Amino acid sequence: MQELIAQGVRITSQRRVLIETIQEAKGHIDALTLLAMARKRDASIDRATVYRTIDLLKKRGLIDELDLMHLTGEKHFYEVKTRRDHVHLACFRCGKIEELAPPLFEELKGEMARQSGFEIKVIRLEVGGFCKACAKADRRQLTG
Amino acid sequence: MQELIAQGVRITSQRRVLIETIQEAKGHIDALTLLAMARKRDASIDRATVYRTIDLLKKRGLIDELDLMHLTGEKHFYEVKTRRDHVHLACFRCGKIEELAPPLFEELKGEMARQSGFEIKVIRLEVGGFCKACAKADRRQLTG
């Protein structure tokens, strides 16, 4: 929020509600769920405002956009950008999303930037597969 | 193709055309471009067949789905799954897509699997930012 103000962006009351809702959701919220939750605080918020605010936050680099392997359709998910980039692992069976921030990920970013000369602005590493529990269950099924 | 046959999947003539077209496109083709290209060989191919074939190939693990940072809208891109997973770097300025297969990426996959117990089926690492040339151009603009 402070960053937006510093960047000369107006914090309207609707924007405040939307930003706080994303923060409270603690990650992985999609646009229409955000709309529904924000409306509990301000029923006049419109879909268009949600999408326009998301766009604003995305462009300012304050939120990250995720696809989460399109496990539940084509919608996007959003989360507040954290100090440390992390990986999302989506389980095809139970739908759980795990997060990891492996040290090698940071190293990899450096390696890629060096190797390609690319100036990395956003990075998104998504993994799809089976979580520990579901992988075990699958093996039981196959051998059972 | 052999893999599909081995898996008992029927290779119809339309499916053959679609698969060959993806292969010839050498990566990063979206569904409607694929439709247009495939129609040059068989004008009767329908959109629905393209989407259903893509779905089939995806489920069988023969193609990978990419978003390429949604640089050009919400469509998906497809490429034949290669022996080695690789990273896509999308330039926000010129739209170029670069590919990298850094050794650390392979290590990272191993680390993640060990750390989480996750059974990795697909992995997608996408980077957005500025390619070497565009980053340079940007700096010239800022200092010029």
Next chain:
DNA sequence: GTATTTGCAAAAGCTTTGCTGCAAC
């Protein structure tokens, strides 16, 4: 008073689906 934000409804873009007829084994 000028610029930005909002509400509303319509449209857009991409993808999926239902159903009917057709082809393959």
Next chain:
DNA sequence: GTTGCAGCAAAGCTTTTGCAAATAC
């Protein structure tokens, strides 16, 4: 003759847009 594939058109879901009214500076 049963099973799976294709063609067509319609609908689906998510997101974007145009424009007029409202709000902020």
